[in-house]
Amino acid sequence: AVTRTFSIIKPDATRRNLTGAVTKKLEEAGLRVVASKRIHMTREQAEGFYAVHKERPFFGELVEFMMSEPVVVQVLEGEDAVKRNRNIMGATNPAEADEGTIRKEYALSIGENTVHGSDSDENAKIEIDFFFDEDEIVG
Numbered sequence: 701a702v703t704r705t706f707s708i709i710k711p712d713a714t715r716r717n718l719t720g721a722v723t724k725k726l727e728e729a730g731l732r733v734v735a736s737k738r739i740h741m742t743r744e745q746a747e748g749f750y751a752v753h754k755e756r757p758f759f760g761e762l763v764e765f766m767m768s769e770p771v772v773v774q775v776l777e778g779e780d781a782v783k784r785n786r787n788i789m790g791a792t793n794p795a796e797a798d799e800g801t802i803r804k805e806y807a808l809s810i811g812e813n814t815v816h817g818s819d820s821d822e823n824a825k826i827e828i829d830f831f832f833d834e835d836e837i838v839g
């Protein structure tokens with residue numbers, strides 16, 4: 701089925717002017733960008749978005765990183781979008797990412813790993829709603 705997922709092009713990528721390169725990989729993987737905006741996350745947004753990780757030892761570092769430079773938040777649409785996006789992103793740790801994936805090609809470390817993608821349809825909806833109003837999504 702055609703579904704939606706949520707993606708973030710992270711600060712390590714916007715800083716290196718890779719917004720287009722990352723988006724090209726997503727499009728080549730069969731995903732359509734149906735909403736996109738460049739934002740500079742506030743602390744409130746970064747902490748709220750990653751609230752599920754707040755007990756993790758890297759939470760503080762993660763929040764500081766996500767606020768350090770602009771990001772591009774996107775809604776992606778395609779056949780089985782969550783899985784399709786996770787396949788093209790590659791493993792969280794770039795050292796473990798498959799050849800041809802975004803993280804293999806561009807990620808710097810497990811923290812500065814270029815992209816975020818939703819891990820389930822349920823979380824995709826929550827994450828999309830966190831950053832977008834329905835009228836900003838144009839399929």
Ligand code: CMP
Pocket residue numbers: 753758761762792810811812813815816817
């Ligand atoms: P993301 O998919 O955005 O969701 C949680 C993020 O936490 C994850 O990508 C990683 O970038 C980050 N993360 C996971 N483990 C570590 C770690 N050990 N140190 C720093 N960041 C981490």
